[in-house]
Amino acid sequence: MDLVVGRPGLVAFVEVKTRRGPAFGGPLEAVHWRKRRELVRSAEVWIARHGARATAYRFDVIGVAVGSGTPPAIRVRHIADAFQVPAL
Numbered sequence: 865m866d867l868v869v870g871r872p873g874l875v876a877f878v879e880v881k882t883r884r885g886p887a888f889g890g891p892l893e894a895v896h897w898r899k900r901r902e903l904v905r906s907a908e909v910w911i912a913r914h915g916a917r918a919t920a921y922r923f924d925v926i927g928v929a930v931g932s933g934t935p936p937a938i939r940v941r942h943i944a945d946a947f948q949v950p951a952l
Contacts, residue, residue, distance in 0.1 A: 865906045874920050876944070877907045882928040891927030892941065904949050911952070921952045 867878035879899070881891035888894075895903075903923060911921065925946040931937035 865903055865910075868910060870919075873918065874922070875915070876922050876924045877903060877910070878924045878926060879903055880926045880928065882930060884930045885932070891929055892925055892943065895925050895946070900947055904952070907949075907952065921949075923947055923949065 865877050866880040867876075869876050869878060879895055881894045883889070883891045883894070900923075907921065907923070915921075922945045925943045927939075927941045927943075929939040929941075931939075
C-alpha cells in the first residue's frame with residue numbers, strides 16, 4: 865500500500881503501480897488477487913490502529929505508464945473504488 869488518504873467520513877487505501885512499457889502488462893493489471901489480498905491485510909492493520917467505526921473505506925489503484933521518448937509520455941489513470949471487500 866503506497867498511500868492512505870482521507871477526508872471526513874472516507875479513507876482510501878491507494879496502490880500505485882508504474883510500468884515502463886508493455887513487456888509485463890499494464891500497471892493496473894499488476895494489482896491481481898495476491899496483491900489485493902496483501903492490500904486488504906495491510907488495511908486491516910491500519911484500521912485496527914487508526915480506524916473509526918463511522919468511516920467508509922475503499923481501495924483505489926493508480927496506474928502510471930511511462931513511454932519512451934524525450935521527454936517520455938506519461939499516462940496516469942486513477943480508479944477509485946477499484947475493488948470491493950466485504951465487511952471491512
